[in-house]
Amino acid sequence: MVNTKLPLDALLRRRLVFVSGKGGVGKTTVSLALGLIAAQRGKKTLIAEINSEEQIAHLLEHSPIGYEETELVAGLKGLWGINIEPKRSFEEYVLLQIKFRQLYKAVFQNKYVRHFIDATPGLADLMCIGKIYSLVDAYDLVIVDAPATGHGIALLEISSIVANAVRVGPLRTEADKIDQLLHDPVRTQVVLVTLPEEMPVTEAVEMNQSLQERLKVPMGPVFLNQFHTDSFTASEKKELQKLTQKPSRPGLSKIVELQLTRSELSREYLQRLKEEIPDRPILTVPFIFSPHFGLSELETMAGVMENQGERP
Amino acid sequence: MSVTTGLQRVIKDKRIIVCSGSGGVGKTTAAAAIALEAAQRGRKAIVLTIDPARRLATAMGLDTLGDTPKEIPLPGARGRLFAMMLDTKRTFDRLIERHIADPEKRASIFNNRLYQHMSSMIAGSQEYMAMEKLHELYREGDYDLLVLDTPPTRHALDFLDAPRKMVNITGNSLLEWFLKPGLFTGRASRIGLGVIQKGAEKILSVFDRLAGFSFLHELSEMLSLLGHMMGGFHERAQAVSELLHENFVGFLLVTSPSSVAIQDALYFYERIADEKLPFVGFIVNRVHEAGRASAEDVPQNLSNALRLKLIDQVRNYEQLAQRDQKAVSLLKRMGGKAPVYVTIPLFAGDVHDLDGLRRMNEFLFA
Numbered sequence: 001m002v003n004t005k006l007p008l009d010a011l012l013r014r015r016l017v018f019v020s021g022k023g024g025v026g027k028t029t030v031s032l033a034l035g036l037i038a039a040q041r042g043k044k045t046l047i048a049e050i051n052s053e054e055q056i057a058h059l060l061e062h063s064p065i066g067y068e069e070t071e072l073v074a075g076l077k078g079l080w081g082i083n084i085e086p087k088r089s090f091e092e093y094v095l096l097q098i099k100f101r102q103l104y105k106a107v108f109q110n111k112y113v114r115h116f117i118d119a120t121p122g123l124a125d126l127m128c129i130g131k132i133y134s135l136v137d138a139y140d141l142v143i144v145d146a147p148a149t150g151h152g153i154a155l156l157e158i159s160s161i162v163a164n165a166v167r168v169g170p171l172r173t174e175a176d177k178i179d180q181l182l183h184d185p186v187r188t189q190v191v192l193v194t195l196p197e198e199m200p201v202t203e204a205v206e207m208n209q210s211l212q213e214r215l216k217v218p219m220g221p222v223f224l225n226q227f228h229t230d231s232f233t234a235s236e237k238k239e240l241q242k243l244t245q246k247p248s249r250p251g252l253s254k255i256v257e258l259q260l261t262r263s264e265l266s267r268e269y270l271q272r273l274k275e276e277i278p279d280r281p282i283l284t285v286p287f288i289f290s291p292h293f294g295l296s297e298l299e300t301m302a303g304v305m306e307n308q309g310e311r312p
Numbered sequence: 313m314s315v316t317t318g319l320q321r322v323i324k325d326k327r328i329i330v331c332s333g334s335g336g337v338g339k340t341t342a343a344a345a346i347a348l349e350a351a352q353r354g355r356k357a358i359v360l361t362i363d364p365a366r367r368l369a370t371a372m373g374l375d376t377l378g379d380t381p382k383e384i385p386l387p388g389a390r391g392r393l394f395a396m397m398l399d400t401k402r403t404f405d406r407l408i409e410r411h412i413a414d415p416e417k418r419a420s421i422f423n424n425r426l427y428q429h430m431s432s433m434i435a436g437s438q439e440y441m442a443m444e445k446l447h448e449l450y451r452e453g454d455y456d457l458l459v460l461d462t463p464p465t466r467h468a469l470d471f472l473d474a475p476r477k478m479v480n481i482t483g484n485s486l487l488e489w490f491l492k493p494g495l496f497t498g499r500a501s502r503i504g505l506g507v508i509q510k511g512a513e514k515i516l517s518v519f520d521r522l523a524g525f526s527f528l529h530e531l532s533e534m535l536s537l538l539g540h541m542m543g544g545f546h547e548r549a550q551a552v553s554e555l556l557h558e559n560f561v562g563f564l565l566v567t568s569p570s571s572v573a574i575q576d577a578l579y580f581y582e583r584i585a586d587e588k589l590p591f592v593g594f595i596v597n598r599v600h601e602a603g604r605a606s607a608e609d610v611p612q613n614l615s616n617a618l619r620l621k622l623i624d625q626v627r628n629y630e631q632l633a634q635r636d637q638k639a640v641s642l643l644k645r646m647g648g649k650a651p652v653y654v655t656i657p658l659f660a661g662d663v664h665d666l667d668g669l670r671r672m673n674e675f676l677f678a
Contacts, residue, residue, distance in 0.1 A: 022336065023334055024337070098522075107518045169522065171523040239615070239618055243611065243614075251603075252604075252605040255604060258658065261660035289631050291632070291638065
């Protein structure tokens with residue numbers, strides 16, 4: 001028997017968790033739910049967004065978080081957030097290396113240098129991942145709400161590319177250290193979020209493959225978000241079939257049909273994930289029925305995620 | 313005769329429709345449905361899509377084909393429907409093939425990891441490639457209507473910045489300066505820079521301390537190669553941009569009622585407005601419709617457990633209907649007076665064939 005509680009415990013014992021997946025699958029909500037669970041367990045936890053439009057602030061009805069680490073929830077100690085801007089990270093990194101702000105200004109406020117830096121692909125990613133690296137020591141757990149698919153992979157890959165391309169110097173030293181952290185299964189896990197729909201599942205399977213085979217980063221569980229549990233027994237379903245055939249209540253029939261299809265699709269795609277990503281635990285995250293999605297819905301979500309494995 | 317309104321007018325009057333929006337909102341499906349309707353009404357339409365869901369691709373005959381237009385037979389339709397998959401990565405590789413004649417050099421470029429990373433990461437390049445293809449098809453003039461499905465990211469409109477960014481690479485005098493032969497090989501050659509002011513020396517020494525000259529040299533060679541490859545880029549980018557501003561183009565924003573998707577749609581809306589692109593409206597997909605049923609609709613003669621479950625489901629549904637209604641009114645409030653506001657209800661399953669697209673069109677063209 002598979003104990004599904006273990007994967008979550010194992011995940012939260014890391015120092016760095018990358019939450020990745022296709023756009024629109026709920027990476028931010030899953031990151032936050034994991035953050036809530038970790039903080040409630042007494043871990044000082046940081047949730048890092050990358051150059052985002054302040055999604056976390058929006059969800060929590062918080063003022064914009066920005067580049068300074070900020071406590072996210074009043075009354076809940078230990079849950080912090082940051083929105084990492086590559087430009088700020090770059091400045092921070094260079095200042096750390098050359099130590100003189102005057103020199104920094106002289107060099108990096110030069111128009112041509114700015115253009116060169118803007119035009120250098122991968123530099124922004126390297127600076128973001130470098131910033132994340134520098135934050136890991138100050139927290140028990142850093143959860144990165146990573147950019148969608150391709151860009152998320154680029155973020156995990158840039159340090160090894162630089163380590164290969166640069167022979168010596170501080171940039172190389174930095175890249176090596178980051179790369180070691182990203183490939184250390186004791187400290188790091190990458191998790192995928194997906195939905196019980198065709199495209200997100202296909203993309204999760206493909207992404208799992210490139211992360212595992214090409215990037216060789218340590219993988220954690222897959223979260224199947226917005227999962228609809230089947231709430232009807234077999235005999236109830238028979239009763240329902242009769243009901244949906246009656247044209248007298250078309251509205252009700254539609255709602256029932258919708259719910260049945262959704263729970264069936266949830267089950268189908270869970271099965272497909274289990275088959276196509278057989279070596280990873282698949283954890284389901286419930287669909288939350290609510291006219292509003294905020295902190296209390298996140299807490300409900302976190303509660304279900306935590307208790308998922310507590311079966312006899 | 314019915315009056316042509318909303319989207320009916322759009323598919324009749326426009327020659328290019330661009331569908332934008334965040335991922336997972338049904339953008340590809342909406343683009344395909346619009347092209348289908350235009351074909352049904354007598355136009356020769358083509359839908360250009362980036363990455364369709366597998367089953368929809370199969371239904372449209374795109375699963376086996378590369379990036380060439382493919383006709384989808386529509387018995388009884390007055391017009392014709394074509395579909396084409398845009399493989400933006402291949403377009404990029406082809407650009408290299410076109411510009412680098414030496415096969416050995418080409419191979420070394422394709423195999424260079426730094427290059428691979430760079431080519432996929434140049435902001436907006438993939439999006440730009442899609443636009444360039446659109447422009448090419450438009451110029452060839454084989455179709456009455458082109459419907460483009462843009463990539464599912466917030467970066468989807470970055471192609472608008474691509475010309476500016478590329479100019480930064482190609483017209484970068486720092487780069488030229490970096491590329492002076494022998495600059496990176498040692499101190500001796502730097503003496504040759506005597507004409508350049510002291511500040512430049514300083515810049516070089518900072519770069520050296522950070523990354524080392526050999527890496528910088530490699531990097532600038534890569535950038536120069538890209539610059540070379542992008543020859544004529546600025547002119548083409550200009551032409552694409554001009555095309556997109558024509559009044560026979562229409563930008564549609566597709567969204568779902570989830571708050572994240574609505575935020576994204578409003579962000580796109582702002583970008584479109586800032587760039588003064590011809591905007592035609594919003595499509596809100598997957599909407600839970602209010603007032604479908606109430607607890608009283610649940611029959612009395614069912615077992616108690618089932619009745620309670622059903623009442624629960626009706627309530628759950630109503631909650632989502634409320635949420636969706638709020639989202640749509642937020643969009644209407646923030647999105648100004650767009651000519652088109654269409655909502656499509658949430659269907660029970662995925663839309664993955666022509667019948668599914670037709671069902672969507674009952675709402676899109678109601």
